[in-house]
Amino acid sequence: MAGTNRNDENRTGGPAIILVEPQLGENIGMVARAMANFGLDDLRLVNPRDGWPNEKARASASRADHVIDAVRLFDTVEAAAADLTYLLATTARPRYSVKAVRGPEEAGAELRARIHADQPAGILFGRERFGLSNEEIDLADEIVTFPVNPAFASLNIAQAVLLMSYEWMKSGLEEGAAPRFTAPELVPAPKDDLYRFFDHLETSLDTTNFFFPPEKREAMVHNLRVMMTRAGFSEPELRMLRGVLRAFDHRIERGTK
DSSP states (O other), X not given: OOOOOTTOTTTSOOOEEEEESOOOHHHHHHHHHHHHHTTOOOEEEESOTTOSSOHHHHHHTTTOHHHHHXXXXXXXXXXXXXXXXXXXXXXXXXXXXXXXXXXXXXXXXXXXXXXXTTOOEEXXXXXXXXXXXXXXXXXXXXXXXXXXXXXXXXXOHHHHHHHHHHHHHHTTTSTTOSOOOOOOSSXXXXXXXXXXXXXXXXXXXXXXTOSOSGGGHHHHHHHHHHHHHHHTOBHHHHHHHHHHHHHHHHHHHHXXX
């Protein structure tokens, strides 16, 4: 197997791969191997069931040690995606979300364009048994799904990572393979800023009894987060929005109109 060329953008770097609560070390190792096959090396784990490090993962990685050695652990999806400005969520099932849905080829091209524009990007992959929750998908910008047999749509997590890693590599192999357009003037804010805005907004709305009746709070929060992630706010825009919230918070605390 040829060595990795650290100067070739098709063979290193690329989007972060985020596995949410993976169960088996063998699956993590096969994910690392798939990533190395197609030049990805940023693997992030959210609460792996069997802990980390994991020797079964290393054995299954088939010499993709550079990926295994660089693994980073996180307690939450929010923390794992905090430094990213564009996040895709993978799912095989239709969701009630109104987020944009891309196929793998289109998603690979979009990832290439974002990263070429120095916008850190990543892909969320769910648990082996039941994938991502609706709440976790709420944290992503868009959904990517695969054109599989609807009668047997379930993919092994390593297979799903392999498909997206292949599309990432393919998007940069040929001249003109990736879309050619000017990057937006306003770069989307890091997810950490967006998630802190979620917390601020929802806390402020709680104080005004906006979420009424209480049993509808979860659905209302979901709808708000869908709108906010779809907007693609920049850092200055989020700072302004949080300033608006602070102004309202201050007036409420003073009891003035």
